[in-house]
Amino acid sequence: MSRILFAASTAVAAGVAFAFLLLPLVAIFLRVPLGDLFSQLGNQVFQDALVVSLKTSLIAHVSVLLFGTPTAYLLARKRFFGRGALITLIELPLVLPPAVAGIALLAAFGRFGLLGDELDALGISIGFTQTAVVLAVAFVESPFYVRGAIAAFEGVDPDLIAAARTLGAGPWRVFGRVALPLAVGGLGAASALALARGLGEFGATIIFAGSLQGVTQTLPLAIYAQLDQDFDVALAISALFVLVGAAILVSLKVFGWARHGSISPFRFAPSSLR
Amino acid sequence: MRALAAIFALVALALPSATGAGGSFTVFAAASLTEVFPKIDKKPRYSFAGSDQLALQIRQGAPADVFASANPKYAQLLFHDGLVRKPVTFATNRLIVIVPKSNPAGLHSVYDLRRDGVKLVIGDSGVPIGSYTRQLLDAIGIKDAVLENVVSQEPDVKGIVAKVALGEADAGFVYATDAKPVASKVHKILLPDWSQPPIKYQLAMVRSTPRRVEARSFLNKVTSKRGRLLLKKAGFGLPPLKKR
Numbered sequence: 001m002s003r004i005l006f007a008a009s010t011a012v013a014a015g016v017a018f019a020f021l022l023l024p025l026v027a028i029f030l031r032v033p034l035g036d037l038f039s040q041l042g043n044q045v046f047q048d049a050l051v052v053s054l055k056t057s058l059i060a061h062v063s064v065l066l067f068g069t070p071t072a073y074l075l076a077r078k079r080f081f082g083r084g085a086l087i088t089l090i091e092l093p094l095v096l097p098p099a100v101a102g103i104a105l106l107a108a109f110g111r112f113g114l115l116g117d118e119l120d121a122l123g124i125s126i127g128f129t130q131t132a133v134v135l136a137v138a139f140v141e142s143p144f145y146v147r148g149a150i151a152a153f154e155g156v157d158p159d160l161i162a163a164a165r166t167l168g169a170g171p172w173r174v175f176g177r178v179a180l181p182l183a184v185g186g187l188g189a190a191s192a193l194a195l196a197r198g199l200g201e202f203g204a205t206i207i208f209a210g211s212l213q214g215v216t217q218t219l220p221l222a223i224y225a226q227l228d229q230d231f232d233v234a235l236a237i238s239a240l241f242v243l244v245g246a247a248i249l250v251s252l253k254v255f256g257w258a259r260h261g262s263i264s265p266f267r268f269a270p271s272s273l274r
Numbered sequence: 275m276r277a278l279a280a281i282f283a284l285v286a287l288a289l290p291s292a293t294g295a296g297g298s299f300t301v302f303a304a305a306s307l308t309e310v311f312p313k314i315d316k317k318p319r320y321s322f323a324g325s326d327q328l329a330l331q332i333r334q335g336a337p338a339d340v341f342a343s344a345n346p347k348y349a350q351l352l353f354h355d356g357l358v359r360k361p362v363t364f365a366t367n368r369l370i371v372i373v374p375k376s377n378p379a380g381l382h383s384v385y386d387l388r389r390d391g392v393k394l395v396i397g398d399s400g401v402p403i404g405s406y407t408r409q410l411l412d413a414i415g416i417k418d419a420v421l422e423n424v425v426s427q428e429p430d431v432k433g434i435v436a437k438v439a440l441g442e443a444d445a446g447f448v449y450a451t452d453a454k455p456v457a458s459k460v461h462k463i464l465l466p467d468w469s470q471p472p473i474k475y476q477l478a479m480v481r482s483t484p485r486r487v488e489a490r491s492f493l494n495k496v497t498s499k500r501g502r503l504l505l506k507k508a509g510f511g512l513p514p515l516k517k518r
Contacts, residue, residue, distance in 0.1 A: 106440060106442065110441075111441050127425075127442045127443075128425035128442075207433075207436075210395065210437065210443075211398070211426055211427055212424065212425060213427070215425075225398050225400065225429060229400040
């Protein structure tokens with residue numbers, strides 16, 4: 001009896017959860033016919049925002065990979081005093097409201113911020129430029145990548161690295177030929193999630209970079225700006241985000257990225273070593 | 275499906291007063307009235323937000339007794355759809371330009387905003403402050419030259435005030451009442467009377483209210499001598515006195 005009750009309650013809970021999560025997403029597509037939705041994408045506001053979003057996200061994402069990967073490798077392989085504290089610090093932006101991130105960036109890089117005078121002396125003005133958007137996106141998305149990357153590198157069997165060492169491989173070679181290929185699944189998953197988060201960045205961008213069509217207005221900012229002007233455009237961009245998000249998640253499953261790296265290194269290690 | 279509905283209903287009941295306001299007298303008012311309305315009358319329950327949002331909520335049956343809109347558009351639309359009684363104008367506002375106290379761009383008149391390299395922040399064309407700003411610039415005849423210096427179009431007036439008060443932008447167009455709270459951080463550049471668009475605040479009783487006496491008394495308080503004095507102190511302009 002209690003078993004049936006348990007099964008029934010979990011089923012109901014799951015039903016509520018699914019309905020709650022899916023209903024709003026489905027509603028976006030029911031509100032406007034799919035064909036009309038995508039004809040809105042010829043809109044100039046959308047196209048400008050798309051270019052701004054792609055450009056800034058790409059630059060931010062490449063920087064995050066470039067600096068985040070070695071950072072994650074270091075934190076995953078080395079045990080030292082204060083390591084836990086460092087990891088916590090890196091994760092901090094993850095739990096901060098984006099508005100706080102925006103204010104923090106202003107306090108650091110704004111015209112009257114911490115580095116304001118130094119930047120001014122160099123003739124650099126960050127506020128209201130695409131550089132500001134890139135900084136905001138990188139700041140908000142990097143914890144998503146670094147966290148996943150640490151887990152991916154930690155999942156690499158230390159024995160394999162030790163073996164490579166004893167066979168005479170230098171640290172660059174160990175990183176490039178052993179650790180990186182073994183962790184690539186986990187790194188890919190972390191990278192995809194970070195990219196998605198970066199594309200959706202809103203709060204830090206509006207506060208730190210402002211919003212100007214064709215310059216700093218990214219897709220999420222365009223959705224907000226269009227809300228009280230052309231709701232159909234806002235809907236169309238939102239629908240696009242749902243599709244892109246779904247595509248990212250599906251590709252994660254299809255390529256088995258999420259399964260790879262961190263969880264069971266043994267299963268994949270031998271084949272990747274060959 | 276019925277089980278689902280039942281659960282939703284349960285959840286809705288559990289949420290503290292998310293629906294059904296109970297019995298207290300409630301005023302829905304534009305965010306720019308946040309400071310002054312409780313000074314005029316501290317008894318009502320206030321809900322301050324953007325006028326467009328409040329109008330939307332009233333349409334959906336939110337428990338408001340009085341609606342104070344920062345733009346006649348929303349009050350008049352509700353009036354024509356029979357949701358509120360005839361709105362009255364109780365206050366006016368003006369546009370001003372604010373610049374950071376340090377005035378990095380050395381701006382002293384609205385005409386200086388045409389200069390190359392000035393970082394100007396205005397409202398998005400879809401929000402009232404943004405459309406008023408464009409009207410005013412058009413009236414002065416410097417719209418195109420000034421709009422070229424716009425570095426950001428903000429979704430609300432708070433974003434403009436903050437970016438100028440922080441010194442991030444060189445100048446911004448805001449309502450006169452917005453400059454009061456940041457008076458220590460900004461300088462004001464006043465704009466000529468003849469260029470000002472008509473910015474009116476309107477007050478209306480919600481037609482379905484069961485608390486008509488309280489609503490009537492609130493309306494009277496706002497339009498009374500004391501109400502007008504407090505509004506004036508807060509930086510609002512006043513419509514000419516007339517018998518209602």
